[in-house]
Amino acid sequence: MKYVSGASLEGVFNPRIESAKKFAEKFELKFATDNLETFFDKIDAVYIASPHHTHYDYIKQALKHGKHVLCEKPLVLSFNQAKEVYESAHEKGLTLLEAIKTAYSPGFLQLLAIARSGQIGRIRDVEACFTKLVSGDVRELRVDEYGGSVTELASYPLLAIVKLLGTEITDFRFDTFIDEHGVDMFTKIYLQYDHAFSTAKVGLGVKSEGDLLISGTKGYINVKAPWWKTQQFEVCYENVQNNEKFFSKFEGEGLRYELSDFISIINGNDKKGFKLTPKESIAISSIIEAFITRQNTTIIKA
Template identity: 65%
Template sequence: MNKVITYGTFDLLHYGHINLLKRAKALGDYLIVGVTSDSYDLERGKLNVQQSLLQRIDNVRATGFADEIIVEEFEGQKIFDIQKMGINTFVIGSDWEGKFDYLKEYCDVVYLERTRGISSTALRQKDYDIVSIGIIGSGRIAKRFVKESKYVSGVNIEGVFNPNITSAQKFKEQEELQFATDDLKDFFSMISAVYIASPHQTHFGYIMEALKAGKHVLCEKPLTLTKQETMLAYDYARKEKLVLLEAIKTAYCPAFKHMLLLAKSGRIGNIKDIEASFTKLVAGNIRELRVDMSGGSINELSSYVLLPIVKLLGTEYKKL
């Protein structure tokens, strides 16, 4: 028997879900559907799933395509299920392309083209506020942000701004966004929050433009290139009651926060010294090696190594 397995939240079941299940079923003789548990959804950032686990299971069962339904309860369960059930093919939507290639060691992995123009996010927008995010910049970091956003409920990436409209249009098509523009005023009119992933020297200007347009801002590090610019931006955001946040992902990782709690609890004793480094293998003409591109590696990477020092020892240093 050729067994196929797929997984999903299947919240507010729609035609896109049904189409995926239908095509997955056609790939084998027996289709197993894993539906994520409520606790697992919360753990991985899906904060506004509207239907209970039982409702979502009933909806999947009602399609008639699932021969068996299981509950996905923890990270890493997919490998366990594939081995235990003798799965031949793992199927998932194309918006996850590459994410599950590690499963090729255990079975065939198929990414099915998703049904465009419909999503659970779009359905939720009818009844619940969704943060509409626009991206300034269309380089490699911006691409990673779009992929990461799929893990978080309550947000939707709408469009992209770049003074180079050709780059913006290409990014829009690749990431399947709603719009691309080189007009900043139009850009702000179509979103409620901004993610800035442009070159370092442009951060302060874009931050202030966004705040003056009444938009919340998440900006890649370094937030600005001087202390004066940083304080001006924070003061303005505070006055206007807007969010201004620097995008240092490590600071918000559960494992990092847990490590800080353990260290501060005294579990390993009284901390006297912290040594931190950031290493990476790189080649070519990259900004980490170019001081003329807004500071080189200090501005690009030092925030990561300063982070544990500041978090654990504070900012009341005597000598810098």
């Protein structure tokens, strides 16, 4: 927030008041509370960074109180929930934005512009991977808090796929390793389009190269790990002498980009909304829901 103009960070809500107080003290906030009504009375907009399964209720309550909402990924855990909250925000004239920070970063936007320009021809395949090793008694690995590779990480590769190929998915399936607690530790997501294929790999218990590969009829684009913090990528051709490298800054952890766009949209700059549209966000939620409900899923016990 220190790098973003037009807004100030005032306070924090947490149902566990001691956690709220510690957070407020650490970041020098004006207030901390475990009462939502008190919280909403003192703010204009809310950033929701709570466990996945609580997002839907917090978004609804914030919109009911007339507050703009920036919510961490995954926005919600089903198609119907996503459709409902976006329609509610639209009806109330409020901004609702999903906080997938990659969507708002300069390097990723540059990548999309080049990929869509026809420079590598027609895109026929997208492969995106995001893995990190996690262990212990943590939220990411708790079934009762919707932990697992897909809910934790899939929003990023799915973002790349829907931004490059669109939301008109014709078929899908999942291959997943499930641990003894029922948590998916590594999952491959296959999405099919009329004109292209795509694969997303996510893992909390399996490590892989976190690349993004976009294959076209005239060439391909290779984005090295961590592609979700897009800082450099290479456009490659049959004749390697024609290859081009592109570089871009990715400041901090990327939060400033989504915060800046969030505030800009609230202030009336609707043009910023193309970076992650409601339709794209709803499509991502629907894919995550399909996995949660184990549609077209092959399960291997890890």
